[in-house]
Amino acid sequence: MMMEFTTWDIVRNLMFGALWTLGLSVTAFVLGGIVGLLVLAGRMGHTPWLRKSMRGYIEFFQGTPLLMQLFLVFFGISLAGIDVPAWLAAAIGLTFFTSAYLAEIWRGCVEAIPKGQWEASASLAMSWLQQMRYVVLPQALRIAVAPTVGFSVQVVKGTAVTSIIGFTELTKTGGSLANATFQPFLVYGLVAAGYFILCYPLSLYAASLERKFHGSAH
């Protein structure tokens, strides 16, 4: 059966796909942030094997393609005999990916806090957890906002790769529409515009945060 697609049909379908892109981005960013905090704690804590393994975790996810990570999650879970839906593999894979990058970004921010702050809080008999919670993190958070928002753009763009493992988000919807309408130029142009609409405000916000904090912090 042939179906005629008007431009509005294409746009409407793409908007629906973009909702899945948005949902996956938010999920991966929130869960990745939580896992990233745990990775950060392990990476900066006082347990040597934990430090080493978290360093390995970060290096693996920063040194391999996101597509490989998604394949590994997708086929790895199915080894256990569980049939993984694409959305779940996509969410898990992107969460790992996001957590590794955020942990590394935040580590830079924590390390930017002067050593004297650690020493002063240690001299007040604070435990490591208290030092982190009351002295270091509140200050690190300030510098962390801009690069964290900036990284969210990478997460949104990263979701496009999940189309390859079969998750029907914006890019995959675009692929199907391009095949059905024989208008790949228009469809992929619109897909790109969709990502731009999602990402550009985040980029602008990150840049404005950077200017703001750079002005007042130094």
Added chain:
Amino acid sequence: MAYQFDFLAVGEYAGQLATGAASTLGLTAIGAVLGVGLGVLGAVSRAWKLKPFNYIFGVYVEAIRNTPFLVQLFFIFFGLPALGVSLSEWTAAILAMVLNLGAYSTEIIRAGIQATPRGQIEAAASLAMTRAQIFLHVVLRPALGKVWPALQSQIIIVMLGSSVCSQIAAEELTFAANFIQSRNFRAFETYVVTALLYLMLAYFVRWLLAKFGERFVSRRRVAA
């Protein structure tokens, strides 16, 4: 029944993996040279406000940085033929990588160029250096030296991103992995090995770029 891992089933295809890895390295090498070259042009146009190129590069940078590489690749490979521009999978892959890296390196190198102290340019001019000499030796080289670590990371990100070029049937490392797992039905083992190969490629490229940077880019110390 517990799953039995079989990495030997991947070993049989070592040749294909090696060819794929070499293709990925080749793509990265061409992409890096042309992409950084494009980045230098963009950075100069943006830093020195050369109209109208600074506006063109401004739009280009934002367009590329706010859309996924995969979509850029599909647009070039599937979309452009509608305008009569048909590219082979390799040309499309290289074009996409160059355009992608070009945008990021424009911004990276621009930061380096803008950090050049004015006094150095004035000092060079007072030594009767030509504009070309000043640009090459006083502006560009120190600028590249300052931002080399960032460029290095970006080149590696582009290399890892090139794994999606398998989707337009460019026969690089991921394409080889997809082919192998369709033959030996050992998807997990195949992708574990491939992921580790990418990790090794990333370390190798990082090492190579660091060496290259030390030799050609970083500021050499001048005897006092």
